Amino acid sequence: MDAFGDMSTYVWHRLPLILLFGGGYLVYQLMAATRLTSSFVTWVLHKSRGGSGRLVFYIICATAMLSSFIPNTIAVLTLLPVLQKLDREYSKQGVSGMTTPLMCAAIYGAAIGGMGSMIGSPANAILFGALDVFEVPGRDSVTFFNWFLWSIPLSVLFVIAAWAVVALLGLPASVRGVDIELACLAGECRTTKRQRYGASLFWLYMGFWIGEAFLREASTEFAAVSPVVCLIFTAVFLYLAFVRSAPDDGHAAGPLLKVRDMLNGIPRRGLMFILVLAALFAIVHWLGLDEKAMVLVGRMLQGDMPELLLFFLTILSVVFLTEILSNTAVVAAFFAIAFYAATGHGMDPLYIMIGVSVASTCAFMTPIATPTNALAFGEMRGASLRVMVGLGFVLNLVGACLLTLWLSAILPIVY
Structure with missing residues (x-):
């Protein structure tokens, strides 16, 4: 009761x-x-x-x-x-x-x-x-x-x-x-x-x-x-x-x-790419590669380091892991990682957990990062994977820096 x-x-x-x-x-x-x-x-x-x-x-x-x-x-x-x-x-x-x-x-x-x-x-x-x-x-x-x-x-x-x-x-x-x-x-x-x-x-x-x-x-x-x-x-x-x-x-x-x-509105275009994406995530999860990646990154964030560096490494890890692993799996695991890493370093966990959520949307690099990327890549025939990865890699690095500097500065003021 x-x-x-x-x-x-x-x-x-x-x-x-x-x-x-x-x-x-x-x-x-x-x-x-x-x-x-x-x-x-x-x-x-x-x-x-x-x-x-x-x-x-x-x-x-x-x-x-x-x-x-x-x-x-x-x-x-x-x-x-x-x-x-x-x-x-x-x-x-x-x-x-x-x-x-x-x-x-x-x-x-x-x-x-x-x-x-x-x-x-x-x-x-x-x-x-x-x-x-x-x-x-x-x-x-x-x-x-x-x-x-x-x-x-x-x-x-x-x-x-x-x-x-x-x-x-x-x-x-x-x-x-x-x-x-x-x-x-x-x-x-x-x-x-x-x-x-x-x-x-x-x-x-x-x-x-x-x-x-x-x-x-x-x-x-x-x-x-x-x-x-x-x-x-x-x-x-x-x-x-x-x-x-x-x-x-x-x-x-x-x-x-x-x-x-x-x-209504269930997207059918590029559905094959979505199915391939789901199969790939299933294989990765079945092999335990996603859990191993989370454990490895979690250990990396346990060491003593400046707060801004911890914020940046957390954001950077989420950004790039989202490119190859399920977005949902990454954020679900990283909210816990970010919480314990922040409290261990005397930081307010609210800010870094918001950062994790925002960083998980930054899937700019690969077709398999999100269903959106898969659909767009599948429908735009002739798109270059090499160019997509190259441009996305640059934007991921720039984005991680933007997120770190902006969120670490503005969130304590707003909240």
Whole structure:
């Protein structure tokens, strides 16, 4: 009975967080159902005016914005038809070697978007579970609102770094001076009333959760009733999405979402690469290679060293292990490693555990790092593995330095 009471109290305490992540999935589905994602991508790329350097920058930005609120794989799949069309247009103008830079730009943007918001990566959900398991002090101070205080500047830094790597090291010399015409097709650059209604629900979702996080920090009275308020908001949001009729745009009528929509959007493109990826991870786990790698890295972090060096080595280990091992397995193991390493060195474990969660999204180097990478590599025929690994290796090193310097400086201020 006590165990049940403790569990129910815990669930009630974490109910706003559960509803936040669940609502994030609904936001993704309504954006897909109204074709807001494809319209947004087409509009953003049209603004680049076709210059190769600007185009790469806009691809990274568009994917990062999308993947902050929808699954990375879906964000990349949304861009794939556009990327393939751009690749063909470059080929028609005699430019070869653009396949890999275009693919990498989308992959980098998706990974960066994962750190952009609290709901941007599944690793963040695991993070909050680990913080509760280890009873890390200050864990309740991490909110949807203050996550943006440090994640948005970090995402901007990563966008600049990713663009520099692709533009300076990845673009072929033959692309200089070549512009691609990006025409709007079938009114894709114009939004319908139905899409604007869907966008209004997105901003309603964002506004509520940012306001909820702010009020919960500012008022203990509101914090006590926050689960009830969040339940009421979720009920209203479900009504607006599933019951209330949205404007008719000629393609769809009635409510924005139907129950069957919750099972739609399962990516099928590049499915073979996903199956190969799953088989590879299974073999690695069966051989015990993942556990051996975690033990080896854990021993490396046990020695006496400066706090900044410990932070950097932890981040660097997560970044590169994520390239060859399951993302979930890496973060699940490293939350424990980071907690004990931090406490052993007299550090606040909250900061380094957040760093582990963010670092796990930095899968820039290999096709097997994430399903997103596998899908993009499989669909972009002609992509160079050598170029992908080379560019990703550079960005991984730059990213590890950025994460270490920024997070170690800003997190103690925010939390």
